[in-house]
Amino acid sequence: MAEGKKYVTPKLDELEKGPWPSFVKEIKAAAQKSPMAAALLGQLEQSYDEKIGHWKHGGIVGVVGYGGGVIGRYSDLGDKYPEVAHFHTIRINQPAGWFYTTEALRGLCDIWEEHGSGLTNMHGSTGDIIFLGTTTDQLEKVFSKLTALGFDLGGSGSDVRTPSCCNGMARCEWACYDTMKVCYNLTMAFQDEIHRPAFPYKFKMKMAGCPNDCVAAIARADLSIIGTWKDEIQQDDEMIKKFADEGLDIQRQIVSRCPTRCMDWDGKKLTINNENCVKCMFCINSMPRALAPGKERGAMVLLGAKAPIVQGAQLSSVLIPFIDLEDEESWNDLKQLLENIWEVWCEEGKNRERVGEFALRVGFGNFLEAIGLEPRPEMVAYPRDNPYVFYQTAKKE
């Protein structure tokens, strides 16, 4: 592609200065080869002048046989910046944990330099590789080259969105289950659900290897899988003493900040009442070699997080307090659970109603019944505090 029209961009130029890497430099770099990127600079400068965006609602565009993966985008200044009159993005399913070989990355770059603006997001908030800006006619070409490279599109619209996960066992001593494996396997198991929107609304999945939740699963995923353990924290008293000797005030900084106050420190020995420990990770985080999650590891499954539109934000809440996820059986349980959830939600959910909102609307207890889970006290922060019980027995009598 030839170099595009050059726009005067004094405001954007300001953002080339300073120590943090500059997105303007990135756009300018792309603009060396892409007239689209060049036009983006022009339109963006105008936005900076006018303090207003210039993109219109997207239409439905995509690749054959897929309902998601592409976000249509059009400029409302198409006459002035014809190169970005159409400026769609493509969402590409990232490899689990965002690990790459340079070879794979270069392959992606080549495709995008040829068929798009040359601009990307590494990565989008959901986790996808984002190819930023192309026209409808390029979509199929990009798609066929992507699949040739071994990549596929991610989700968009009312489908399963691209699952994502923390790097887990790949590089973290705290991973309580294999996040990348679970992420990959779920992604593969639900290719149809990812590519062909058929739900009332989007459905996101994220896997974090421990309660530190380094992918913000509990805040951002309709289904959040978070590692945990059942047995005792592994404790190395030598190392604990070392921390103390090196000046860590174990009483003040650790023990008295444990959320359930389940530790005791007598100046020499740390005693954990593991029965009351809620596996928050804090003490473990603070003394990496001295403490570690237990040996009986697995995950908990939580449901329902979402951003605030329109009933207010939700955090995911516990659905399965503990699941092994290593054996075939628990893996099938998980998939079955998902099928059950989707079935109920598709049947009774309203348009644009996230599953967490749906579960609350019908009543969480009723929702559990419908998806075939027994109510458990681990699912609640506290049992109901209002007396408005829909006693069932009475009605049946």
Place this chain on the structure above:
Amino acid sequence: MAEGKKYVTPKLDELEKGPWPSFVKEIKAAAQKSPMAAALLGQLEQSYDEKIGHWKHGGIVGVVGYGGGVIGRYSDLGDKYPEVAHFHTIRINQPAGWFYTTEALRGLCDIWEEHGSGLTNMHGSTGDIIFLGTTTDQLEKVFSKLTALGFDLGGSGSDVRTPSCCNGMARCEWACYDTMKVCYNLTMAFQDEIHRPAFPYKFKMKMAGCPNDCVAAIARADLSIIGTWKDEIQQDDEMIKKFADEGLDIQRQIVSRCPTRCMDWDGKKLTINNENCVKCMFCINSMPRALAPGKERGAMVLLGAKAPIVQGAQLSSVLIPFIDLEDEESWNDLKQLLENIWEVWCEEGKNRERVGEFALRVGFGNFLEAIGLEPRPEMVAYPRDNPYVFYQTAKKE
């Protein structure tokens, strides 16, 4: 009055046994003189047999010129137990702090023996002396004798309910303001509002001398006044040492249970970061002579507690974080605040809408504006966590 008809009450008789004082014995004692009390035994035994109550909705009964103070009550078994066909209760405004002379109590007894069942509640949940069971024709007589004795009726219906308070300065070292004085003065200031219901619903006031809240004000009063202080906790290091010497584990039992972790104990000296102390009373409760509330004492005023019907229970929330209540000015401020609240609530409140529900319905910020209070961060547990702000400026522009 003559002795009443004797009923066979095998179930109730069971409740005469056992170490706890028996209400059945009380009814039987009254029944010695009161046919009404005797009939109550009969009807109650029938309720115990049938597992169902036998009282009907009350009608409007009362004394001349008063709209409240009497709860009308009728039996649905009036034919069978004619003595309790009418069985109204009278609410009598208790003296602040529930202190009595035997003289006053005997006076009350005499009135009630003559004009009612001889049964009382000492006291009702709101705080009143309850005269339990009489007929409409006795009401004026009781009233005139009560006033002669220096007593008056309490509230009922949509009025100011009888204020009540903890014994405060009368017998408690922790009282941060004079609860009994404030209770009495407010009661006297609002006699009309207590006796003549003119509100959308009931309005309760309770005063506790410190955050221990020994009258459950924060849970049960539309207006809760709770003592607190502004300056530093008074500390007697000698006494603290004594507690430690006597075996109190100050680190574990006190310091690490402080809700804001604002204390430090080095084994010898307790250091309180008073800036972070939220005046919860815990450490003071635990070491009575060693610690005491500060010297700059006063109260906070909270609004809105109520039982669950029908939007769910509410706790009172902070309206005035600190008020002196000793000087004339703050006293007038408080009364003015009440007038303002009532005015707004009477104007815009719905029938059977408690003031706390009302404030939430119109928006707590709007409510503050209407009653003339500045918003303050002390009023919230946390600022809003949803982005749905009714920006005003924008609308005016």
Place this chain on the structure above:
Amino acid sequence: MERRTDIGPPHYTKFLPPVIQKNYGKWKYHEGVRPGVMVHVAESGDKLYTIRAASPRLLSVQKIRQYCDLADKYCDGYLRFTSRNNVEFLTTKEENIEPLIAELEAMGHPVGGVGRAISNIVHTQGWIHCHSAATDASGIVKSVMDDLIDYFTGKKEVPGKLRIALACCLNMCGAVHCSDIAILGIHRRPPKVMPNLAQMCEIPNVVAACPTAAIRPAKVDGKDTVEIIEEQCMYCANCFSVCPALPMADAELDGVSIWVGGKVSNARSQPMFSKLAVPYLPNNPPRWPEVGQTVRKIVEIWVEHAEPDERLGEMIQRMGWPRFFRLAGIQFSKEHIDDYRYAALSLKRTAQVHQA
């Protein structure tokens, strides 16, 4: 004699013993003396002994006069009642304590409830006076306190304060909604629509009274009335409060629910609502044994597991609800999961979980 109105209650100072009048606002500290008795020491050095005795709250004038006799004999004619309806005898004379207690106990009024103890049950009217009651109040209170008497008198030690309350219907007169253990009368049948409804009540008011929109206007035999969508009813009885022609009570289905972990004080933790423990126990007069057993079990768990001055709700937060339900042998069920206004916030929205 002129009719006096709006005179208000007597001024409290008239009723304060001289030692209080003298030391008003000048108390320095207090101490336990023995179970049920504490002494307050004033800055002046004066001492005031308080002897707290159990009261059924429902008192005959005869009993009140007996109290007065004791107060005259030992307390210079002064006494008071507490916010939990106990009676307190106030004296400056230490030597009066033992004889007073002896007389109280002989009268059947055990002394206790002070400090680390289980005090009186705050309760309501029940079948003795209220039209709304789903259970009796006094009978359950008597039975439960008979059972817990040793925790009141101090014969058995407890870790701190535990407050029990009872309300006979969802109106919750009292502080049932914020008690360590709450006993709550419940209806479990939708209201019956009486044929005379339209004469007694305004239909729009009745319809508006229902928070779940379970009531709608209807015509039966050409007459205006309402109908109840039974699946939508959660038995709040607000419609009955508004309209007598919608009775809720049912001899078979009414009963009692048990709630735990509420509190009012601000010490350590903030005030908390009580949470559902047992959704339903039958009305079983005269002694409601199921209720008594359940309450005792919960008390025993608290006695065994709580730290000093730890309230039941605080203890449960620390040990986790799963363990509490296990220890109490209560089946966790759908009913326990909130589905009302703030249901979202009651779910476990964290990975901080007490694993079994």
Place this chain on the structure above:
Amino acid sequence: MERRTDIGPPHYTKFLPPVIQKNYGKWKYHEGVRPGVMVHVAESGDKLYTIRAASPRLLSVQKIRQYCDLADKYCDGYLRFTSRNNVEFLTTKEENIEPLIAELEAMGHPVGGVGRAISNIVHTQGWIHCHSAATDASGIVKSVMDDLIDYFTGKKEVPGKLRIALACCLNMCGAVHCSDIAILGIHRRPPKVMPNLAQMCEIPNVVAACPTAAIRPAKVDGKDTVEIIEEQCMYCANCFSVCPALPMADAELDGVSIWVGGKVSNARSQPMFSKLAVPYLPNNPPRWPEVGQTVRKIVEIWVEHAEPDERLGEMIQRMGWPRFFRLAGIQFSKEHIDDYRYAALSLKRTAQVHQA
């Protein structure tokens, strides 16, 4: 060639460096090496060094290739990105660290963000790609991170982790609703009703989209359309999401709000939502100085007052919102008081108050 579909992403094992393949699930501990660099030690004794570099997230293919060049040179051709969009270089060779950092810094990609540090800002599209944006994303992020650079690189020490996020509209793509500091683009004008609304959108859908019932059907000049009850609008833009004929953007009124105290991790405290700190700051491109100053001020308060590893929200809970507002010099206003669904629970329902 046959058209392949539903192949999913490449299997991750293909992309894992050998040291990871070997020690997968067998890491023992990690340590900081220097700012921006940590080492993970495996049970086998193997060591893996991670060098984390800043990324603007919006990357040209040119830049990605430069990353690749470095990874080829120093990391055997492996690299990864983080959940906060930084780029990480992975190597077993300690000696590669310094030269790699030197090259990264020369390229304009400072190394940092590991451990106790302020990491990259998670953000969204803004005026670069989204039709919904009330502000730009990349411009603010660049300006704020320029300002906070020393906290990223470790030149200035911080007490723990502080996570900043930005979303350009209330849809909040990202974790703005659970961030220590959140920068949120806001509209403050009710939607304009475009004349062609009825052609573009179904009126019942549009009416149903509004959570506050601020939209109702209307007729203008005999044509079907909707009208907005402006007092009832809280600018959520849900109607605009559903119908393009209701634009919200406004050059003068759009801007930015600042939120604080959210978190995601379960360490110590449970996950928390971000809370409103500053209701409105103007859009002031290219550098949004008001936003930068506000964020810096909040960061400085945290750096000064937080305990080790104490998150901003935890610190504020400990010191109290009144003190936070005082320290930050932010006027507490009506806007700060919640009036949405769970407003009741946001009020101070305890006597536990931080007195001034």
